[in-house]
Structure formats: C-alpha cells, structure tokens
Amino acid sequence: MTELETIRHSCAHVLANAILRIWPEAQFAAGPPVDNGFYYDVDLGHRISPEDFEKIEKEMAAIIAEAQPFQREVITRDEALAMGERGELAGLSPRPQSSKFKLDIITRIPTGEEITLYRNGAFTDLCAGPHVADTSGIGAFKLTHVASAFYQGDEKNPQLQRIYGTAFASAEELEKHFALLEEARKRDHRKVGKELGLFHIDDSVGQGLILWTPKGAIMRQEMQNFISRELAKQGYSQVFTPHIGRLDLFRTSGHFPYYAESQFPPLIERDTMEKLADEGCSCADLGNRVSAGEIDGYLLKPMNCPMHVKIFASQPRSYRDLPVRLAEFGTVYRWEQSGELNGMTRVRGFTQDDAHLFVTEEQMAGELKGCLDLVKTVLGTFRMTDYRVRISLRDPSSDKYVGDPANWDRAEQACRDAAATLGVPFTEEEGEAAFYGPKIDFVVKDVLGREWQLGTVQVDFNLPVRFGLSYTGADGKAHVPVMIHRAPFGSLERFTGVLIEHFAGDFPVWLAPEQARILPVSEKVADYARSVVAEMTARGIRATADLSPEKLGAKIRLAQVEKVPYMIVIGPKEEAAGQLSIRSRQRGDEGAVAKDEFIQRIESEIRDRTLTV
C-alpha cells in the first residue's frame, strides 16, 4: 500500500468509526482505498444521503483531532470469530447483532494466515492494515458521494450503501484534487458535445444510439479519412458489409446464441412468423426454437468478423495472396445493459474501425507489429501519449481455450515481441485472453484519470477453423490461416467521446468542424468577407463569415465559445491591402498578413494534422 493509500484506508476506518457514533447498529463489509479515494460499504436501515455528510464529517474531524493511535493486534481465528459473534468487529463495543460481514470475511481468510485487528479509540476492525500512526496522520478528507454496491460484487448478494470519500496528506492536495475534478466536469464529452452540437441522443430513436450532427459528422469523416490513408499505406483493402446477416452465419461463428443476452433479438421472416402464429407457437416456444436452430432469421451484426471471413472464403487463396487485410468502418449493435450506457463512450450501436488480417503463421509476428505501429501512429497523431499496453494471455492451467498450445505459445511470444518494439511499458495478464487467442489492448487515460480501452489487436485461431478457412501452401496442401482482429480507435463513437474530453472541445485545425470564421468589422466589408470565404472554401478549408450586425467584440466572443481555431478580422484596411488580420483562438491577436500567406499556412496545418499547443 502506498503512503497515500494508507492515509485513505485509515480514513475509511475513521468514517466507520464516525458512522457508529451516530448509528451504533451499522454493519460494515469492506473499506479499501481506491483510485481517487476510499469507500466503506455499510449495511444500515437509515438511508445515508449527502445531507448526512456534514454530520458524519463532523464526527470524523473530531476523531482525527483526538489523534487516536492505530494499534495492531494479532489474534487467533477463534478469538476473531468470538469477537465477530459479539458484534465487536467494526464496532465500538459488543453489540446485540453479530458482525455478519466480518464473520464471512474471516471464513475467506486462508488457514495459516495471520488474522489482525486494528484499534483506534473505541473502534475495532478486522483489518490487514497498514495504517497511519494515529488518526491525525490524515491531513485532509472529504466525503464525496454515496452509491450502492453488491456485497462481494455479486448480484445475488444484498446491496450495501457504499460511502465514498477521499483523503490527502494536506488540505492543498485535497483542493487540487477537487479543482481537477471540476476541470474534468467542464470537459465532459456529454456537456461539450451538446454545447458544440457534435452529436445528439434522442429518446425516440433509442438509448445508446448516436445521431451524428453535421459538425460531429465532419469530425468523423476526417477521422475516417485519416485512418483510410494509413490503411492504404499498409496494404489494406477496404470493404463494405451489411448491418444484418443470417442467424446461421452467427451460429457458425459462435456469436449466436452464446452471447444472445448482449445482442438485439433476432429478426424472424414474416412468412415464418405467420406460419408459427397459425400453429399457436408461444413466444417462449419461438425463442427456444430459434436458439435450437430450427428457425432461421436475421441478426443485427454484433461483430464484423464473420462477414470478412466470408469475403476471404469467397475465392480460393494461395499463400502468395497472404496476408489478406480486409478493413471496414463496420457498424455493430450490442445490447448493453441500460445502466451501462454513457454518452458516446458506452453505446448500443457503434462503428468500429475494424480490420481482419488473414495470415500464415510465419507472417503473424510481422503483421502484429504492423498493427501495433498503426495504433501507435493513430494515438500519436492526437497526442494521446498517456496510455499503457496490456497483453492478455491464457491461463495455462485452464482448458477453455481453443487451438494448439504450441500455436498459443508462438502467438503469445509474438505479442510480447511486438509490444516490446513500442517502447512503452506493458503488462502481461494471465487468464485475460479471449478463448480464441491472446490480445493486446491499448488503455488510454483521460483527464478524469479514467482508463479507456481503445485500440485492440487480437489473435484468433478459432474462427478460421469454425468457418473451415484454408489457403494453398507452397507444398500444394491446404493450410488454415491465422486471423488477426484489430481496431486502432476501438469505435468511432467512444474515440470521439474521449477526444472531446482530451481536447476539451478545442480541436486541432484538421478536425475542427469550422476551421476559420471571417469577422467583418462592419457591413461595408461584407463583400470582401464573402469573397474570402469563397476562396477558402474552394481550397477545401471549412470557413464561414459572421455577417451579423454585432460588434467585433461580440463576434469574437461567439467564435471563441464555439471553439473556432482561427478568427479572421477584416475591415477597410485589410480589404485595401488584400490582407487578413489573424486571431488564433489559443494565441490571440497575431496581426495582419497577406491573404495567400495565411491560406497556405492553414492548408499546411490541415495537411500535416498539426496539433495546436
């Protein structure tokens, strides 16, 4: 535990202590430190609400002021159980009710492991520690919110109230933390996306379904163009496939019905439905017969892979054709739980910048590296440099994985080797691989400190076998190709959401929906303004003119708020000299330059995808 985590965990004890002073019957489960603070799970008849925080914090402050020393005590399992029965664990004294969660926790401690208590003042808790020397070691704290959580994280267990708080060594650090949270709130993609008119979610269209408005659509198109160009450089072929496919296709791939609960329900043909209705087939019956494969229908595709597999299989392949790299901006639909939906980052319909590579085993290592390079290039272009790489490997002791163990070893080693060439830290996590192969994920940190899994590269031994794919080798025999799935953005929706927060809506010129706005100081130069817009538009620059009767100050303010990267002030002086007065949104007034000089400059910034500082 780090020093900060020790402070926070100690603060969790103080929280429990304070709650007991107010509600002596409270039962506590676990109170660990977490990323931005700590929590303690409590079972209590009274519903704790933020209005109670002041009262609780007052008790906590009193406990901290008392500088109660934390005392560690090793006890036997029997002693621990006896104390739990008397309700003394996470209590201030013996109580009529036993410490039920603590008793359960004791049963989970492996035999032979030391059982320890920590006491401060009247409060005793079953705890492995460590803690600060005394409660005054908690410099500054604040309760933040209350939520509910299942005991042990299991849906079948009772729900507890989870009280969240945070603590720091000093008040200054606490303030800094809240200032950062405030900044994060300002950048929230749901707020900024609405303000800038980038996307819209409409209840009558459906939860988790994104409507890309004209401005957002420009950004998406720019991102697609960017990726398309990178794909062309790396020898990919782009394809288009439909949004639905026959159930049998997804039965073969294994997606249906294995993942049925996270898919939109199947579409059954009208004739079939009518026939079944005549037979008096019930809904439950229908569901069963669809699952059993007796009835065919169509499925909104939850993945693009089977479609790409069919393109690969549509003609005979020789080893000379490999690798075959098929790319598509493919829209997929998944039934995410309603409580999981969140703006653009967690949705029910999304477009992956997907591709599938069909390669020989010898090509796998090189192709994996190529995929990682692509992801790295993409993230670098957006200066998203705060990321880590996670390699998910199989659990060698489990038999749930498909494919030859020797192939797995090779694939896992290829993942490691490829990741090592990136020059960023990577972790290996055993047992996290998909059943069909190992994968490499890029986990990017956003301004809130939340981690987002964006880019992903996965090796797949399974689908080629399920679909009976083959190519003719140099030996004239049929061989099974290896598939690589990869998506540098993950999904355009999620990536856009993260980008909005990353740039706080202040996008680089190449991505900005409106790149330049001409601000005439009066109507006298309206014609000049129109001609500048026409010239820039003709050269592929997204420019508009603000011809409203507002004063210049108001026009500038509006353009600043709407995050237009360049404001171009023109008046009689500029018109006479054929100049433009440039105001950068980020750098302010830059003075007058020749019209063509500015146009060339903005053109090169767009072409080079320059990131404004």
Next chain:
RNA sequence: GCCGGUAUAGCUCAGCUGGUAGAGCACCUGAUUUGUAAUCAGGCGGUCGUCGGUUCGAAUCCGACUGCCGGCUCCA
C-alpha cells in the same frame, strides 16, 4: 438489470410550508455600422417528462412508468 438521486422554455437555472409559471442566454423584429471575449429596445416561446391518485385547487404531496445522472454488475 439492481440501488440511490433527478426531470420546469432550444440551453443554464429560479419558483419557501399546495392557490393554474419566471430570469439570463439563444431565437425573431427594429435601431445602431461597429477594430480583438457580450450595443440598445421590443417580441416569440412552457398542457412544469408521461400516466394515475390525494385535494375545492398540484410544477409543488403520493404511486407507477420513462429518460437522464452517480455507483454496482456487465463489456465476446
């Protein structure tokens, strides 16, 4: 899906203990012709999320539903 919170004009929000709605911005109109972050005046705009209940009377109290927010669970 579960727990809690929440829903008032296009947006941000006010409306105390029940007496049929208000501000700023946006929008429209007019005046102003403006030089680097808000010109002035007037106007339009809401069956207070939906349905039901309590009441002489509901934005306000109660219930259900829906959306959203914070978590939990989940993310092939």
